[in-house]
Amino acid sequence: MSEQFFIQGNEACARGAIEAGCRFFAGYPITPSTEIAEDMALFLPKKGGSFIQMEDEIAALGAVIGAVWGGQKGMTATSGPGFSLMQEHIGFAVMTETPLVIVNMQRGSPSTGQPTMASQSDMMQAKWGSHGDYEIIALSPSSVQECFDFTVEAFNLAEKYRVPVMVMSDEIVGHMREKITIPEEVEITYRQMPEEGPETFLPFKAPSDGTSPMPAFGDGYKMHITGLTHDEKGYPDASNPESHSKLVNRLCNKIRKHTDEITRIKEEFTEDAEIIVLSYGAPARSALTAVKNARKQEVKAGFIKLETVWPFPKKLIKDAVVNAQKVMVVEMNLGQIFYEVERVLPDKEVELLPKIGGEMHIPTEIMDKIKDMSH
Amino acid sequence: MRKDIRIAGFGGQGIILAGIVIGKAAALHDNLNAVQTQSYGPEARGGASKTEIVISDELIDYPKVQKPDIFVALSQAGLDAYLHDLKDGGILIIDPDMIKEEELLSFVKEHNTKLYKAPVTRTAVEKIGLKIVANIVMIGAITRMTKVISEEAARQAVAESVPPGTEKKNLEAFEAGAELAG
Amino acid sequence: MVKGESTFMKYLRRDRLPTIFCAGCGNGIVMNTFFNGMEMAEVDFDNLILVSGIGCSSRIPGYVACDSLHTTHGRPISFATGIKLANPEHDVAVFSGDGDAAAIGGNHLIHGARRNIDITVICINNSIYGMTGGQISPTSPKGSYGTTAPYGALERPFSLADLVTAAGGTYVARWTTAHPLQLSKAIKYGLQNKGFSFIEVISQCPTYYGRKNKLRSPIDMLNWMKETSINKRRADKMEEEELQGKIIVGEFQKKPEPEFAEKLCKLLEEQCVTGKPTAIRSAYQED
Numbered sequence: 001m002s003e004q005f006f007i008q009g010n011e012a013c014a015r016g017a018i019e020a021g022c023r024f025f026a027g028y029p030i031t032p033s034t035e036i037a038e039d040m041a042l043f044l045p046k047k048g049g050s051f052i053q054m055e056d057e058i059a060a061l062g063a064v065i066g067a068v069w070g071g072q073k074g075m076t077a078t079s080g081p082g083f084s085l086m087q088e089h090i091g092f093a094v095m096t097e098t099p100l101v102i103v104n105m106q107r108g109s110p111s112t113g114q115p116t117m118a119s120q121s122d123m124m125q126a127k128w129g130s131h132g133d134y135e136i137i138a139l140s141p142s143s144v145q146e147c148f149d150f151t152v153e154a155f156n157l158a159e160k161y162r163v164p165v166m167v168m169s170d171e172i173v174g175h176m177r178e179k180i181t182i183p184e185e186v187e188i189t190y191r192q193m194p195e196e197g198p199e200t201f202l203p204f205k206a207p208s209d210g211t212s213p214m215p216a217f218g219d220g221y222k223m224h225i226t227g228l229t230h231d232e233k234g235y236p237d238a239s240n241p242e243s244h245s246k247l248v249n250r251l252c253n254k255i256r257k258h259t260d261e262i263t264r265i266k267e268e269f270t271e272d273a274e275i276i277v278l279s280y281g282a283p284a285r286s287a288l289t290a291v292k293n294a295r296k297q298e299v300k301a302g303f304i305k306l307e308t309v310w311p312f313p314k315k316l317i318k319d320a321v322v323n324a325q326k327v328m329v330v331e332m333n334l335g336q337i338f339y340e341v342e343r344v345l346p347d348k349e350v351e352l353l354p355k356i357g358g359e360m361h362i363p364t365e366i367m368d369k370i371k372d373m374s375h
Numbered sequence: 376m377r378k379d380i381r382i383a384g385f386g387g388q389g390i391i392l393a394g395i396v397i398g399k400a401a402a403l404h405d406n407l408n409a410v411q412t413q414s415y416g417p418e419a420r421g422g423a424s425k426t427e428i429v430i431s432d433e434l435i436d437y438p439k440v441q442k443p444d445i446f447v448a449l450s451q452a453g454l455d456a457y458l459h460d461l462k463d464g465g466i467l468i469i470d471p472d473m474i475k476e477e478e479l480l481s482f483v484k485e486h487n488t489k490l491y492k493a494p495v496t497r498t499a500v501e502k503i504g505l506k507i508v509a510n511i512v513m514i515g516a517i518t519r520m521t522k523v524i525s526e527e528a529a530r531q532a533v534a535e536s537v538p539p540g541t542e543k544k545n546l547e548a549f550e551a552g553a554e555l556a557g
Numbered sequence: 558m559v560k561g562e563s564t565f566m567k568y569l570r571r572d573r574l575p576t577i578f579c580a581g582c583g584n585g586i587v588m589n590t591f592f593n594g595m596e597m598a599e600v601d602f603d604n605l606i607l608v609s610g611i612g613c614s615s616r617i618p619g620y621v622a623c624d625s626l627h628t629t630h631g632r633p634i635s636f637a638t639g640i641k642l643a644n645p646e647h648d649v650a651v652f653s654g655d656g657d658a659a660a661i662g663g664n665h666l667i668h669g670a671r672r673n674i675d676i677t678v679i680c681i682n683n684s685i686y687g688m689t690g691g692q693i694s695p696t697s698p699k700g701s702y703g704t705t706a707p708y709g710a711l712e713r714p715f716s717l718a719d720l721v722t723a724a725g726g727t728y729v730a731r732w733t734t735a736h737p738l739q740l741s742k743a744i745k746y747g748l749q750n751k752g753f754s755f756i757e758v759i760s761q762c763p764t765y766y767g768r769k770n771k772l773r774s775p776i777d778m779l780n781w782m783k784e785t786s787i788n789k790r791r792a793d794k795m796e797e798e799e800l801q802g803k804i805i806v807g808e809f810q811k812k813p814e815p816e817f818a819e820k821l822c823k824l825l826e827e828q829c830v831t832g833k834p835t836a837i838r839s840a841y842q843e844d
Contacts, residue, residue, distance in 0.1 A: 070643020
């Protein structure tokens with residue numbers, strides 16, 4: 001039997017994680033994501049899972065990575081300042097192909113900024129925050145139901161591609177309460193065990209755009225896992241240019257070459273639209289309201305919501321705006337995803353409607369800009 | 376039909392729980408859509424507190440309240456901050472023990488406001504003997520005064536939102552609040 | 558086994574030898590004493606997981622033929638915490654150095670000790686950053702030289718064994734590479750102790766510490782450690798001035814206390830409703 005609840009986005013993330021099979025959470029208290037840790041502390045023991053509050057966010061992600069190599073599905077949740085601290089271990093997880101989920105309930109930034117107010121100002125950090133060339137996956141929920149659904153999906157994508165997956169939400173969605181339906185069963189992607197035995201298995205042997213099965217520590221495979229550039233055995237091979245190039249290209253290509261399978265956008269009224277409003281996360285809700293109002297006033301406006309933000313859904317966006325000449329990007333920062341949209345739509349007139357301060361765009365602000373751009 | 380509700384007061388009045396219960400009643404028991412949001416300062420106790428609930432039979436895109444149809448003010452500061460957002464012809468519910476009523480009268484007249492008085496804390500103390508149930512009294516008052524949710528849904532939501540064992544007292548508080556509608 | 562070869566060769570990844578360690582480095586002695594202590598403690602090698610951070614000593618797990626995680630600088634204890642909780646049946650040990658454990662990883666060290674999680678930390682303290690070329694560390698003696706202290710170290714050094722004792726470690730010992738037998742026994746106790754064990758090994762870095770501080774050969778350094786060591790039991794009765802320049806060795810703490818993973822497992826047994834009180838290998842589909 002599916003069940004309905006009236007809960008916060010944060011609580012929905014925690015429930016999504018548990019439904020997806022997460023049995024390990026390590027975290028550190030931070031507003032506005034703390035309810036996720038609190039719910040995991042409450043619910044995980046009921047399922048035999050472990051919760052631990054660590055000494056900082058660096059340690060939290062370290063513990064998650066350790067638990068994942070120990071055979072668990074693991075997650076942590078944080079907000080801007082903690083996300084900054086986690087960057088070191090995000091890079092380690094990428095390099096060691098450790099599947100895990102990080103929820104970032106974004107707040108006003110930089111620095112400690114606005115703990116109880118929302119922003120979308122970590123979107124580029126999600127993509128580029130750790131040093132080096134790499135790819136991750138990031139999803140952006142706009143509703144409490146999506147917090148649940150996207151967290152489940154994040155776990156599945158993490159296992160499929162052996163990559164950290166980020167749920168990039170914000171204070172508004174994290175703290176807002178809505179009705180959600182939790183299905184009786186969700187589709188779960190399990191971690192793959194190698195078919196080969198320990199004698200012949202090479203833990204990092206994979207197709208040039210793929211990844212490999214991943215046994216757990218204690219399974220007898222006696223693996224050496226390192227953040228150094230490594231060969232197919234997992235052994236450090238850090239001074240070999242070819243080894244490095246092969247590894248890092250593969251880590252990027254296993255995501256880049258599968259962008260079409262990973263990415264999703266939501267479209268409304270795009271077919272005949274002359275102007276497209278593109279958004280994601282909380283302000284996508286304001287954008288949709290504005291677009292519906294514009295249609296009532298016979299302005300040919302369309303709406304795109306990015307459900308996947310990274311890898312960037314280039315092809316989907318290009319296809320969706322093929323008939324429109326103008327695109328407005330609505331985001332709660334001073335321009336981040338805007339530059340990506342500009343990059344992928346060189347022939348279109350792309351404008352930004354930024355907003356910072358902690359509150360989401362008001363539909364009339366977007367409506368005014370639609371009218372401005374329509375002239 | 377979309378209804379925007381705002382409740383403002385100070386921390387400790389149970390305002391946020393009231394918002395949650397109303398949202399829950401609409402979403403889980405009246406089969407409507409509802410979104411509840413809130414804002415608060417860094418203080419754990421005291422300070423300004425506000426919750427907003429949007430209830431609609433359609434999908435709710437924009438989840439915040441700009442121009443409420445219903446405004447419940449439980450503190451003078453809350454009233455002063457948000458009164459002018461209330462829609463013309465909207466419903467204003469105040470706790471007369473907290474708010475200087477005479478200053479309101481010109482606004483009410485000018486904007487064709489339906490004004491209701493709900494002394495929720497006094498009712499909680501005098502009728503139930505428990506100050507802590509003031510927010511449940513408030514839910515009772517809002518439910519009957521505005522009819523934005525059904526009374527049956529509200530009672531169910533109250534019963535499942537309060538600590539086990541306290542359902543009876545809280546439902547009494549709800550009735551006491553409803554009776555304030557006159 | 559090749560004739561005349563160490564019996565511990567069976568624990569090594571032969572395809573990774575030789576090691577990157579300098580001639581005369583103390584890491585080899587520590588590896589030997591670790592295997593010795595492990596055998597004395599009757600730890601099942603197949604059940605052992607080694608974790609390390611960054612630095613010369615942190616390269617040790619990469620040469621050992623068990624599951625091993627070579628992590629980020631200073632943070633191996635946080636990873637080891639997750640590994641231990643993922644399956645508390647595993648024996649988890651961390652190899653770290655003075656820069657790794659005491660500088661960048663100081664916070665993780667004290668919190669691991671405070672939690673009393675069942676991890677054995679072997680901290681090879683050579684008072685210098687070897688891998689980056691001879692910079693001073695938080696354990697470099699006052700006045701000692703390094704490339705970042707060309708005029709001598711101004712800061713006071715940490716006493717790591719005292720630090721971890723104060724933070725709540727339940728087995729804490731310090732020995733030097735000139736005390737291989739005592740060290741092996743300490744590692745044995747550390748592995749047997751159900752709780753956070755910390756074994757500080759004062760070790761020689763002839764390449765950097767020795768060269769910068771007029772202790773030219775590894776033999777000079779081992780002799781220096783032998784001569785300046787004094788047992789904790791004796792040291793406890795001596796005045797501060799008498800202990801100047803001495804290395805206090807011995808057991809600093811041996812006090813069993815409830816261990817974290819056990820406490821957590823007990824909580825799970827009480828709270829769990831699924832019939833499997835501790836989730837193990839939850840990422841994989843059950844057969």
